Amino acid sequence: MRFLALVLCGLFLVACTEVEQAVDQTARKGAKGVVTEVLATRFPQVPKELITPFTDCIIDNSTADEVQEYVKAAVRGVDDGTVAAVRSALSRPETVSCVGGTVQVVL
Numbered sequence: 001m002r003f004l005a006l007v008l009c010g011l012f013l014v015a016c017t018e019v020e021q022a023v024d025q026t027a028r029k030g031a032k033g034v035v036t037e038v039l040a041t042r043f044p045q046v047p048k049e050l051i052t053p054f055t056d057c058i059i060d061n062s063t064a065d066e067v068q069e070y071v072k073a074a075v076r077g078v079d080d081g082t083v084a085a086v087r088s089a090l091s092r093p094e095t096v097s098c099v100g101g102t103v104q105v106v107l
Helices: 002-042 048-060 064-076 080-090 093-106
Strands: none
Touching (some): 048 080, 048 093
């Protein structure tokens, strides 16, 4: 009986992880438009041809809380909190490295 309960708990945890990952990926896809808008309107130093690669790097390196901020902004509009979340993600070493690699590939 205990073995069966442990197996069922294990299966439940695996299913929860898969659902959580699917939700996270869906949210990140939905957030791309917001990050693109923020880069285009609030970061004029980013060349237009690099906005999409920058967006991808920012989304890939954003925390769950930042992604949640982007998704909220898709409904209520971009505000200073949204810009701060993008700036925070953009300042991470992983994002800087991603952006740097992208710029070299494009050039």
